[in-house]
Amino acid sequence: MERDLSLNLHVLVARLDRMADRILRAEHNISYSRFLALTLVGELGLSTQRALADGLGVTEPSVSRMTGVLAAEGLLDVQPDPAGGNRRQLSLTDKGKEIVASLRQEFEDKLAALVAHSGVPYAEFAQHTARLLATLDQMEQESTR
Amino acid sequence: MERDLSLNLHVLVARLDRMADRILRAEHNISYSRFLALTLVGELGLSTQRALADGLGVTEPSVSRMTGVLAAEGLLDVQPDPAGGNRRQLSLTDKGKEIVASLRQEFEDKLAALVAHSGVPYAEFAQHTARLLATLDQMEQESTR
DNA sequence: AATCCTAAGTTAGCATGCTAAGTTATGAGG
DNA sequence: CCTCATAACTTAGCATGCTAACTTAGGATT
Numbered sequence: 001m002e003r004d005l006s007l008n009l010h011v012l013v014a015r016l017d018r019m020a021d022r023i024l025r026a027e028h029n030i031s032y033s034r035f036l037a038l039t040l041v042g043e044l045g046l047s048t049q050r051a052l053a054d055g056l057g058v059t060e061p062s063v064s065r066m067t068g069v070l071a072a073e074g075l076l077d078v079q080p081d082p083a084g085g086n087r088r089q090l091s092l093t094d095k096g097k098e099i100v101a102s103l104r105q106e107f108e109d110k111l112a113a114l115v116a117h118s119g120v121p122y123a124e125f126a127q128h129t130a131r132l133l134a135t136l137d138q139m140e141q142e143s144t145r
Numbered sequence: 146m147e148r149d150l151s152l153n154l155h156v157l158v159a160r161l162d163r164m165a166d167r168i169l170r171a172e173h174n175i176s177y178s179r180f181l182a183l184t185l186v187g188e189l190g191l192s193t194q195r196a197l198a199d200g201l202g203v204t205e206p207s208v209s210r211m212t213g214v215l216a217a218e219g220l221l222d223v224q225p226d227p228a229g230g231n232r233r234q235l236s237l238t239d240k241g242k243e244i245v246a247s248l249r250q251e252f253e254d255k256l257a258a259l260v261a262h263s264g265v266p267y268a269e270f271a272q273h274t275a276r277l278l279a280t281l282d283q284m285e286q287e288s289t290r
Numbered sequence: 291a292a293t294c295c296t297a298a299g300t301t302a303g304c305a306t307g308c309t310a311a312g313t314t315a316t317g318a319g320g
Numbered sequence: 321c322c323t324c325a326t327a328a329c330t331t332a333g334c335a336t337g338c339t340a341a342c343t344t345a346g347g348a349t350t
Contacts, residue, residue: 006161010158107149122150128273129153132157132265
């Protein structure tokens with residue numbers, strides 16, 4: 001058999017994303033991508049499109065289109081940054097806040113249940129994942145210098 | 146801060162996939178999605194589109210289009226299954242075999258380097274990932290009954 | 291043999307990722 | 321002051337994920 005780590009990680013996340021997407025669409029009429037974007041603005045306070053792109057791990061054009069869609073849906077407020085520069089200041093509308101608040105725990109709980117069922121130690125796996133992400137960040141930063 | 150596991154996993158994989166994609170496009174003129182499909186046919190011997198869809202963690206229509214593209218590029222051979230049924234029998238062309246053979250180790254090595262650099266124990270993380278994927282498989286199987 | 295069931299595959303159309311190339315706002319150097 | 325550099329953002333167009341609905345092939349039911 002011998003499926004390697006990169007493949008397993010890729011497939012695991014593809015499936016988790018699809019599950020999350022189905023639940024959100026069925027129960028809350030929003031896609032997982034849109035939900036993630038709102039969460040990062042709401043919970044982490046990412047307030048420019050550039051920061052949001054980094055947070056989501058996607059490119060600026062992707063975020064540019066996404067913020068347009070979310071603004072059109074009335075979930076996100078997009079304004080020129082009063083501090084100047086060619087920036088947008090992002091914030092949630094009341095409707096956006098409601099969605100994030102009501103769903104914040106739901107997925108983490110579902111994933112925690114899967115992890116528990118599998119016997120994998122949650123804290124350790126979460127820590128490893130966070131450390132890999134931090135290392136990747138760091139390597140990307142270094143390579144741009 | 147407090148970014149949860151599902152978000153970190155999603156972002157980690159999004160970035161790894163993008164890195165892999167860039168390397169493959171630049172050095173070998175093929176996308177990561179296409180490479181993964183060829184790998185699963187070549188290394189795991191997945192020989193129907195349905196099996197390939199499960200292996201990749203995507204849906205049948207996605208695979209249907211992908212096999213069409215790969216066949217058009219001369220990397221994959223797609224034939225009606227001689228055993229009958231509405232099936233296709235998938236196999237690599239010589240050109241497809243070459244690509245898989247020459248790149249099989251490359252990504253795993255690069256990922257292993259990242260993991261080593263981060264200090265995360267490779268074997269343990271790989272085992273946890275594999276176990277989560279197996280558990281997810283099992284839960285999906287059970288829910289279809 | 292005619293009808294129906296199921297599994298596999300396809301088609302149509304949308305959502306969202308990407309790259310490449312252009313635009314805009316600000317600040318720095320001459 | 322004018323020009324240039326840089327960072328953030330946008331636009332255009334393609335690749336590939338999805339769902340919904342359809343088609344096809346074989347086997348089961350009567």
